[in-house]
Amino acid sequence: MHNEWSQLKNELPELLEQSRKETIHGQVAEYIPELAHAPAQGLGITIADRQGNVIHAGDCSISFTLQSISKVFTLMLALMDNGEETVFTKVGKEPTGDDFNSMLKLELVEPGIPFNPLINAGAIAVSSMIKGKSPQEKAGRVLEFFHTLTGDASLTVNEKVYLSEKRTAHRNRSLAYFLKENQVLDEDTDVEEVLDVYFRHCSIETNCGHLAAMAVILANQGADPATGVQLIPKRYVQIAKTFMISCGMYNASGEFAIQAGIPAKSGVSGGILALVPGRYGIGVIGPALNSKGNSTAGVHLLESLSRSYGWSMF
Numbered sequence: 001m002h003n004e005w006s007q008l009k010n011e012l013p014e015l016l017e018q019s020r021k022e023t024i025h026g027q028v029a030e031y032i033p034e035l036a037h038a039p040a041q042g043l044g045i046t047i048a049d050r051q052g053n054v055i056h057a058g059d060c061s062i063s064f065t066l067q068s069i070s071k072v073f074t075l076m077l078a079l080m081d082n083g084e085e086t087v088f089t090k091v092g093k094e095p096t097g098d099d100f101n102s103m104l105k106l107e108l109v110e111p112g113i114p115f116n117p118l119i120n121a122g123a124i125a126v127s128s129m130i131k132g133k134s135p136q137e138k139a140g141r142v143l144e145f146f147h148t149l150t151g152d153a154s155l156t157v158n159e160k161v162y163l164s165e166k167r168t169a170h171r172n173r174s175l176a177y178f179l180k181e182n183q184v185l186d187e188d189t190d191v192e193e194v195l196d197v198y199f200r201h202c203s204i205e206t207n208c209g210h211l212a213a214m215a216v217i218l219a220n221q222g223a224d225p226a227t228g229v230q231l232i233p234k235r236y237v238q239i240a241k242t243f244m245i246s247c248g249m250y251n252a253s254g255e256f257a258i259q260a261g262i263p264a265k266s267g268v269s270g271g272i273l274a275l276v277p278g279r280y281g282i283g284v285i286g287p288a289l290n291s292k293g294n295s296t297a298g299v300h301l302l303e304s305l306s307r308s309y310g311w312s313m314f
């Protein structure tokens with residue numbers, strides 16, 4: 001086994017404990033009431049390489065919901081369903097500089113399509129492009145996609161989180177109606193049905209091991225490292241990874257690109273999916289968030305790992 005891997009195995013527990021100290025500077029998300037029960041001092045990481053080796057450190061037994069991490073994958077599924085040209089008539093390719101749930105630019109900037117697929121407005125537009133005869137079928141196809149990528153067919157929606165978000169998602173509802181007004185959602189679209197698909201994919205229950213397993217497929221350009229089977233076309237993985245660099249950590253994406261320099265996507269549950277291209281898939285959970293909505297300790301840990309092991313792509 002290569003040197004860096006053995007070194008990682010030895011050093012990871014200590015690096016993790018250093019980063020855990022950052023949890024005191026963060027707060028667990030409460031705007032979806034059911035998320036507020038997560039352990040604020042928790043921090044766990046799983047790293048998977050392309051040869052099938054896996055290292056866990058810290059609180060990897062924490063389960064949490066995918067939240068915005070799911071947006072990277074619904075984007076790739078929508079691209080597989082519709083092709084690049086169609087998808088990018090409904091959603092842009094640029095960072096916003098605004099909060100992840102902002103609706104400012106939908107009104108301010110013509111043609112009123114969401115700036116990118118990783119902000120809420122963009123992800124709702126993407127959910128509307130998932131193929132299926134009913135919202136159940138669409139949400140079912142998304143869940144199946146996650147079964148394939150994680151290799152875990154028991155993955156399922158956390159009903160409590162799903163209902164909690166559905167009940168309190170006034171802003172997402174406003175965004176979706178705005179998208180209909182702007183013809184991003186067609187005239188005959190049932191907004192509640194689109195939102196249902198979105199709430200369900202955000203509420204899929206997962207853990208660090210799943211995130212690392214999915215990330216190593218992205219690190220391997222969409223091919224399953226174990227079988228070589230191309231699960232996602234290379235081009236769509238390239239698009240997804242580019243969005244992860246430019247928008248994956250919201251308004252802290254530029255800062256994270258400078259400090260860590262690897263593609264990553266965070267969620268308000270405190271999860272981060274990251275990857276070292278060609279080498280590793282990484283899953284992190286640290287429910288305490290900074291003001292930008294990213295895991296405080298998770299960001300600290302990824303940045304210190306990248307610095308120690310020279311992982312930056314830049």
Ligand code: DON
Nearest residue numbers: 067068100202266267268293
């Ligand atoms: O729509 C929402 O607000 C959540 N389901 C997902 C947001 C999210 O994870 C933003 N991430 N930092």
